[in-house]
Every structure is written in structure tokens, then in C-alpha cells.
Amino acid sequence: MHGLRRGAAVWILAAEGFASLSVEVLALRRMVPYVGSPVPVTSILLAAYLAALAWGYHRGQRAARRLAAATPPRELPGALRCAAANRLATAAVASAIATGDIAPAVVFGIAGSWTIAAVAVYSTLCIAPIGMLLAESILLIDPLRRDGDGRRETGTTLGLSTAGNVAGALLTAWLVLAAVGTAGATALIALVLSAAAWAGSGKMKRDPAAI
Numbered sequence: 001m002h003g004l005r006r007g008a009a010v011w012i013l014a015a016e017g018f019a020s021l022s023v024e025v026l027a028l029r030r031m032v033p034y035v036g037s038p039v040p041v042t043s044i045l046l047a048a049y050l051a052a053l054a055w056g057y058h059r060g061q062r063a064a065r066r067l068a069a070a071t072p073p074r075e076l077p078g079a080l081r082c083a084a085a086n087r088l089a090t091a092a093v094a095s096a097i098a099t100g101d102i103a104p105a106v107v108f109g110i111a112g113s114w115t116i117a118a119v120a121v122y123s124t125l126c127i128a129p130i131g132m133l134l135a136e137s138i139l140l141i142d143p144l145r146r147d148g149d150g151r152r153e154t155g156t157t158l159g160l161s162t163a164g165n166v167a168g169a170l171l172t173a174w175l176v177l178a179a180v181g182t183a184g185a186t187a188l189i190a191l192v193l194s195a196a197a198w199a200g201s202g203k204m205k206r207d208p209a210a211i
Contacts, residue, residue: 004081004144008199010160012141015196016088017164019095020134022172022189024049026099027127029182034108035115044116045123052128056135064140077144084140085200091133092193098126099186141200 004012027045028037035041063083071079097103103126111118138161145153176185 021168060136060139
């Protein structure tokens with residue numbers, strides 16, 4: 001099954017991983033003016049985000065299976081690419097809104113003194129859906145990744161995403177926020193995800209020897 005150049009797949013997975021952890025770091029930074037950065041706040045965000053990732057992996061696998069059952073084999077790679085690209089593009093828009101100035105201001109402004117409730121709402125309704133979409137995209141890209149013998153490269157898929165996680169966590173916390181601030185970090189995440197969506201949409205030239 002062919003559908004993506006190897007370089008495009010590597011970029012998509014690394015970009016997804018980068019954005020996933022960058023969103024978490026930036027969400028924590030956005031909450032600092034309202035609730036500080038105590039451990040309970042971090043734990044709520046992490047729990048909500050990890051739950052969303054787990055649900056996203058489940059949904060992504062189901063979506064890939066439904067596409068495989070309903071799509072002719074020759075058209076399946078394009079359908080998987082399109083489905084993954086749609087989720088990445090949606091995540092780009094959602095991240096720009098959720099990690100911008102307005103969403104946390106509205107949530108914490110309405111909550112008033114109910115700060116923990118506000119953290120739960122912001123984490124669950126604003127940030128977690130981004131993780132779900134990104135997790136779904138991984139499971140839609142994975143069927144397109146095959147080695148020379150035609151076997152899936154799931155381990156490599158997850159490894160690339162995790163490498164992106166590491167880069168996103170470290171670079172966002174130590175470099176991006178210091179260099180361009182929260183607004184710049186928000187724009188960067190949206191740009192990275194938009195580029196990944198573009199790569200997944202099939203606009204990049206295909207290579208017959210690609211995965």
C-alpha cells in the first residue's frame with residue numbers, strides 16, 4: 001500500500017508529536033496567570049490529555065478499519081491521507097483557539113473563584129480534543145507505513161511521534177516561549193500542524209518507492 005513519501009510521513013508524525021506536547025506546555029503556561037502552576041493543576045491537565053490520547057487512538061483505529069472496509073483498495077491510501085489531513089487541520093485551528101488569549105480568559109473569567117473547576121473545564125473541553133485529533137491522525141497514517149516486505153512499521157510510527165513529543169516539550173519550554181512568547185508559540189503550533197495537514201493531503205509529490 002503506497003500513499004506517502006517517506007519524508008512526508010516522517011514529517012507528519014514528528015510534527016504531530018511536537019505539537020502534542022507543545023500544546024500541553026503552552027496550556028500550562030496559559031493557566032499560570034489564573035491559577036499558578038501547582039501540581040494539582042498539572043495533574044488535571046495531564047490526566048485529561050492522556051485520556052484524550054487513549055480515546056483518540058481507539059477512534060483512529062476504528063476509523064481506519066471503517067475506511068478499509070468501505071473503500072476500494074486502490075483508493076484506500078488517499079482516503080486515509082485525507083482523513084488524517086482533516087484531523088491535523090482541525091487540530092491546527094483548535095490549537096490556535098484553545099491556546100490563544102481568549103479561551104483561557106473566558107473559561108477562568110466565568111469560573112471566578114472556582115479555579116479547579118475552571119482547570120478541569122479548560123483541560124477537558126479546550127485542550128483534550130486536540131490530543132484526541134492528533135492521536136486519531138497517527139492511527140490513520142500507520143496503515144500507510146510499510147517496510148520493504150510490506151509489513152507495518154508501527155513501532156517506527158510511534159517512535160517518530162514520541163521523538164516529536166520530546167522535541168516539543170523541550171523546545172517549547174526552553175526556546176520557543178523565551179524567543180517568541182505565548183502568542184508566537186500558539187502561531188508556531190498552528191503552523192506546524194497546518195504544514196503536516198498539507199503534507200498528508202497528498203499535495204507533496206508522490207514517490208513510487210515511498211511507503
